[in-house]
Amino acid sequence: MSSLFPHLFDPITLGRRTIRNRIVSSGHDTVLDDHGMIGDDLVAYHEARAEGGCGLIVLQVSGVHETARYTNHVLMATDDSSVPGYRAVADAVHRHGATIFAQLFHPGREVMDGERGMAPRAVAPSDEAQERFKVVPEALSTTAIKEIIAGYASAAKRITDSGIDGVEIVASHGYLPIQFFSPRVNTRTDEYGGSPVNRRRFLAEVVAGVREAVGPDVVVGLRISGEEKTEDGLVATEVLELIEYLDGMKTGSGTGGADGVDCLDYFSITAGDSSTLQGAAHIAPSMQIDPAYAANLSEQVKKITDRPVMVAGRINQPHEAEKAVAEGRTDMAIMTRAMISDPAMAGKAQRDAVDEIRACIGCNQACIGHFQQGVPISCIQYPESGRELAFLPRPTVRTRRRVLVIGGGPAGLKAAAVAAEAGDDVVLCEREPHLGGAVLLAQELPYRAEFGGAATNLSAEAQRAGVDIRTSTPVTQALVDGLSADHVIVASGAIQRMPDIEIADEALVIGARDYLSSRATLPAGRVLVTDWKGDWIGLGVALRLAEARVPVTLATAANFAGAAIQQYTRTLLVAQALRAGVDFVNDARLVGVDGETGYLQSTLCEIVHEVDGVAATIVSGAPKSVVPDLDFGAAIVRVIGDALAPRTVEEAVFEGLQSASSVATAS
Structure with missing residues (x-):
């Protein structure tokens, strides 16, 4: 038992299963699938975290219906060809004393990929358009709804019969179950739309069907966003009402009766919504967001249920997890990226070897960033992640x-x-x-x-x-x-390498590296920041100046500022820059500066932009080996x-x- 983290390493019971500690690796897409199945790479990835001391591992989403293919590499649990993979990963995780669940998933309108590069096709409760992926879904028929509900139950049965200890129904981040509940997304007028009772019917039938399929001994949980944190998204009070209803559901007496087996054993709380850039930034919150910030959401859930509650939201260090558990804000801490960065984090914390932990820095570059590129995830600090078979053991x-x-x-x-x-x-x-x-x-x-x-x-x-x-x-x-x-x-x-530009009238031009290392004092007036790549440097320098109330123009040769930065991180940074008053010029390279004017050549055509009133120019150019x-x-x-x-x-x-x-x- 750890002397530093006694609450974190206290076992906990979910349903009829005891978990050895409170540390969770939540469901996250790894792109380590083998043509939609669990293969050796994915098994090795999760085994490393189990061996490293993690208490509970939740597999990435498993599609429950053919319309659930939100990417071209999603795991599918729609037929028995998936069984050997689930059995292999369960055996590997159990070998090291950890527990493993699998996520049951349907994205609804949140579909990223179409077939062979074509535009995505999606289904949803209604044909309300999705902003982020620019998807207009097909409204589901009642027959199709019943078929998908049955798919959740059959997938749950197939997965748990393969040796997986439990299943987690994904109703978070604006995916299909919560689309039915949202009055902004679900505009149906039949039994699955309209009133709150009708809008929660889809999820209630999924929950009841899954419990009936797997029986009382298998753990069944629900993952849900405590708040969607997006314009017109669900707020905490709406979600809490839904959770309170689901918390009371039992089998054998309809949806919400007092008899029978509890339908749900735990709640997994997160934040955000996939349908907008604003909400999606909370799917994997970057370093701009405070550690353990979503624990206020799990704390609210704990006030209305006696079931165990776990929470995600940038819990990267064991002391952050210990504090949240000790204060009663959550029962379990989801530390997924912490264990991408250091698979042995849990074991190191348990033996109080905190100085040996490779802490996640929340950059999002190789984890969620790789996923969004459709390539296997890893970590910039620990590239062995996702490459266990290639580089481990040493x-x-x-x-x-x-x-x-x-x-x-x-x-x-x-x-x-x-x-x-x-x-x-x-x-x-x-x-x-x-x-x-x-x-x-x-x-x-x-x-x-x-x-x-x-x-x-x-x-x-x-x-x-x-x-x-x-x-x-x-x-x-x-x-x-x-x-x-x-x-x-x-x-x-x-x-640092400076571009070959014309400089006249003793104009002040300084390289970004020199500016950052020297903290040079700039003359009063507008600063032109030019950026060749669209990465952190130009955007970061511009934001630092703007937050110091310096007028700034950021000119990037990329299509837009921060184009080379992972999407969620970029969303937050650009939003901060907009609020601070940064002016943006895209698709433009610096070609000259004179007394008070910067000259920007369009990268697309012959047009030259002029930025007037420039007191200094800071250049983030291509470096030189x-x-x-x-x-x-x-x-x-x-x-x-x-x-x-x-x-x-x-x-x-x-x-x-x-x-x-x-x-x-x-x-």
Whole structure:
């Protein structure tokens, strides 16, 4: 039992199943499916979290009907071909003492993908248009509704007969069950629409049908957004009324009678709604949002039910989870991204090894960001996530070699840590007095302070692995000759590069890196921020200035500001910039600056935009790789990260893992 987190590691009973602790990995799409089935990659992914000490693992959504295919890679539980996969993942999770549930899902109108790139086709209670994916759904017939309700029950039976311990009905984030309940989405006038009783009928029949199908010994839960947090979305009072009704449902006496078995065993509370950008930002809240912010929603639910309640909403650290449970705001803490970043987080917390936890920084880049690109999820800090079969367990060297790593940024730190863990003698040299590279600049941007945690985490990993870390140590030829390394990993990063533009009348033009590192004082007046990529830098600099009441124009060569940032994160950042008064110019590159005017060439045509009254121009341009000109003799040399080609932290850390793994397996 943990001395630091006693409430978090107190077992809890859901229905007739006891869970070993209060830590939950909630249902999240991994894109690790095997043609819509559970294969080896997905099994290995969840087994790693079970082995790492997680109490409850909830599988990603399983479609209950052919119309539930909201992406081209969704798991489907509509026939017995899915059974071997559920059985395999259940066995793997049970092997390590964890419990596993599966989500029962129908998206309704929340459909992302069409067949072979065509526009999505969707069904819903009514033909009300969906804003985010631009979907106009087909209104369901009564016959089709009954068929889908039956699909929930049959999928639940199939899944739990395969060894899965329970099922969770997904009524969160504006998906089909809650679409029926919402008067803004459901405009039907039959038995499934109109009055609150009719609008809740679909979900009530689903809940009752699932319980009847699986019997009293299988856990049945409900996932629901305590508040949709979007324009015209459901608010907490509406949701609480629905939960209170469902809480009283029992089998054998209709919907809501006093006899029979409880239909639901727990409630899983989250926030947000998939149908708008504003609401979707809460599906995987980024670092702009306070930790454990949705616990106020679960706290309200706990006041109206005696059943266990769990909550999601950026609970990234065990102390945040412990506090929410200890204060009675929730019974279980959903820490999904925390365990994408560190699958062993729960086990480390249980033995009070908090300094070893690789904390999630809420960047969303490789987890939900990958999902939205249709590729397997991972983590920028821990690229082994989603690649367990490729990189774990860590290889062990047969012959200890000397490895020199040049550069103490993310790429170099990861390479050094992995090589040292494998058993090599690793020396890392960093010319600056501190480790972290460009990550230390990123944390200077607004709402980006947590990003510096990546440098902290990677540095700690290298230190624990026994790397000989030498800061304030430029790599010279004499140092190279003296070390006589067998392998050299060059991770020397990149430097700022200014574009070739015309500058007249002594106009002030400064690079974004120089501005962030020097905190330069700018003259009074409008600042033109130009951005070549549409990433955090230009948008972050503009937002920092605007929040300091400086008039700002942000000109990006991308289609829109923040185009390279994960959607939920971008939504919040751009909203903040709009509120702060930033002016936006899209599809434009900087070509010149004179006394008080910036000149922007359209990337689409010959038009040139002029921005008047410019007192200073800050340029976020394409960086330039830096590779030392040294003779490494007979050593095997690998160049990685920005030194190879300037990109992001994700590629840098992944190439650090790749390079060190190849060193470990080299003969």
